[in-house]
Amino acid sequence: MSMNKIIEFKNVDFRYADEESDALNGLNLEFYEGQFTCVLGHNGSGKSTMAKLINALEYPTSGSVITYGYDTSDEKNEIPIRRKVGMVFQNPDNQIVATIVEDDVAFGPENLGVPREEIRRRVDEALRLVDMYDYRKHEPHRLSGGQKQRVAIAGVIAMQTNCIVLDEPTAMLDPKGRREVMNALLKLKNDLGISVILVTHFMDEAVKADRVVVMNDGKACLDGSPAEVFSHSALLKNIGLAVPKPMELAVSLKENGVDLKETPLTTEEFIKLFKNYIDNRG
Amino acid sequence: MSVLSVDNLIYGYSKGTPFETGALRGVSLDFEQGEIVALIGHTGSGKSTLLQHLNGLLKADSGKVLLEGVDIHSSKEALRKCRFNVGLCFQYPEQQLFESTVYKDIAFGPKNMGLSEEEIKSRVYSAISYVGLSEEYLQKSPFDLSGGEKRRVAIAGVIAMEPKVLILDEPTAGLDPMGKNALLKLIKDYNHSTGSTVIFVSHNMDDVASVADRVVVMNKGQVAISGTVEQVYSKGEFLAELGLDVPEITNIFLELKKNGFDLGETAYTVENAKNAILRFLGKGEEI
Numbered sequence: 001m002s003m004n005k006i007i008e009f010k011n012v013d014f015r016y017a018d019e020e021s022d023a024l025n026g027l028n029l030e031f032y033e034g035q036f037t038c039v040l041g042h043n044g045s046g047k048s049t050m051a052k053l054i055n056a057l058e059y060p061t062s063g064s065v066i067t068y069g070y071d072t073s074d075e076k077n078e079i080p081i082r083r084k085v086g087m088v089f090q091n092p093d094n095q096i097v098a099t100i101v102e103d104d105v106a107f108g109p110e111n112l113g114v115p116r117e118e119i120r121r122r123v124d125e126a127l128r129l130v131d132m133y134d135y136r137k138h139e140p141h142r143l144s145g146g147q148k149q150r151v152a153i154a155g156v157i158a159m160q161t162n163c164i165v166l167d168e169p170t171a172m173l174d175p176k177g178r179r180e181v182m183n184a185l186l187k188l189k190n191d192l193g194i195s196v197i198l199v200t201h202f203m204d205e206a207v208k209a210d211r212v213v214v215m216n217d218g219k220a221c222l223d224g225s226p227a228e229v230f231s232h233s234a235l236l237k238n239i240g241l242a243v244p245k246p247m248e249l250a251v252s253l254k255e256n257g258v259d260l261k262e263t264p265l266t267t268e269e270f271i272k273l274f275k276n277y278i279d280n281r282g
Numbered sequence: 283m284s285v286l287s288v289d290n291l292i293y294g295y296s297k298g299t300p301f302e303t304g305a306l307r308g309v310s311l312d313f314e315q316g317e318i319v320a321l322i323g324h325t326g327s328g329k330s331t332l333l334q335h336l337n338g339l340l341k342a343d344s345g346k347v348l349l350e351g352v353d354i355h356s357s358k359e360a361l362r363k364c365r366f367n368v369g370l371c372f373q374y375p376e377q378q379l380f381e382s383t384v385y386k387d388i389a390f391g392p393k394n395m396g397l398s399e400e401e402i403k404s405r406v407y408s409a410i411s412y413v414g415l416s417e418e419y420l421q422k423s424p425f426d427l428s429g430g431e432k433r434r435v436a437i438a439g440v441i442a443m444e445p446k447v448l449i450l451d452e453p454t455a456g457l458d459p460m461g462k463n464a465l466l467k468l469i470k471d472y473n474h475s476t477g478s479t480v481i482f483v484s485h486n487m488d489d490v491a492s493v494a495d496r497v498v499v500m501n502k503g504q505v506a507i508s509g510t511v512e513q514v515y516s517k518g519e520f521l522a523e524l525g526l527d528v529p530e531i532t533n534i535f536l537e538l539k540k541n542g543f544d545l546g547e548t549a550y551t552v553e554n555a556k557n558a559i560l561r562f563l564g565k566g567e568e569i
Contacts, residue, residue: 249534252556256560256565
């Protein structure tokens, strides 16, 4: 299946003012329509910088970033780009602007000049999708972190962007909050066909993606399906990333003569492979 | 005698309103000298509220906090002693750095204790080495450091007070795997070399398994279970009911059991899971 390219980084270097080294260093990377991509990397690998360059929050020092056909370095493209790509950041408390949940979700479309009835419809639909409709009249500051992040996501959906970029949206959440956000994101991709680019530290989130990109030293060093990427366990450990535990266990068993044949990324896969192993060992 | 204990603490926020939340409903716990205790529980279970009682930031509606047997609210002196002996490091402590140099920031606590200049200096130097940063950092501005470095400086500021009990609220939140492992090692090393008690809150069950001697699980303002890592993690189904995750490895063991492979024990690290599986397969002698 050929997929439409929506974002392209071409030989991108980026250096923050008064820094001595490049945050991005000859980055070549493409994102495709309808894909759920997880971007992994340790702190300082350039993954958050990459995210900010997608929707023109920063511009490349050299090279170019083309988002939905618009060159992000050209100032007049800023608004069309922001209508295509929405962003959600790490800290849920920094991105809520209104005092009532539904007003917060309406903030984006209001600024786009969307008619009133249409806003109402979009806000309700967005809140239902992230499972926050029952909280539409609540005050955001009384919500849990996971609920606040889902409101922020609803705010992006209500603008009808085609792509959503999230920079470690679950880093400050508890396990329940993390699951809620991840479920909402999978629904965006599956139900609305929205392209999702998720920057994260969590391997259990990455195994659910269509594609995983690993960044190191401002470049993409691994790129492929979760199974392909996590098969490079030595390289991942080397650059300070963990591999999923079921896989680590399978590798450790193999070293001791118990070969499960394939590499499990999840608990379910591990159980299946272990059963096969027992059945065939006869 | 326990170094720190709480006896039947009861506390409520927004009492009498529909927003009453995060309350403590009769919490009793003892913390022993030199142990590392992990406090877990989902958001709103009362963990942070409990921590704030341990050094007297909050005062319970009823019940007592005893530091070496003395009620911390029994006198001004007792409360002052508690503030210096129970060092509390909040979540995202890097947001609380404020001095112009790392040295001054770490020295702030010891200074307030009224220590001599030489004593303050020696404490700052030993604190910065505990958190694994070189002395060159002392003259830097804390605002020029990376997030992980800032967090270490903030923790050094608490360690410099040489508290008998060090309390950390989600010390690894938001760190990448490398930063997380470094911080967990720091907690363990500090505990080993000083013999201080460490109490930390975490949502990450793998982190807990790797450093804690004892785990206390909070639920709805009460202690739901308390015990060694093995004792608590073996109750996987119960933890799941409380909305907590068990470590992924423990989950694999629970699932194996459901599928008819009873390995007879629970595991929470790759190492002990591997050994248990090899034993189950009759390959135990080889290890």
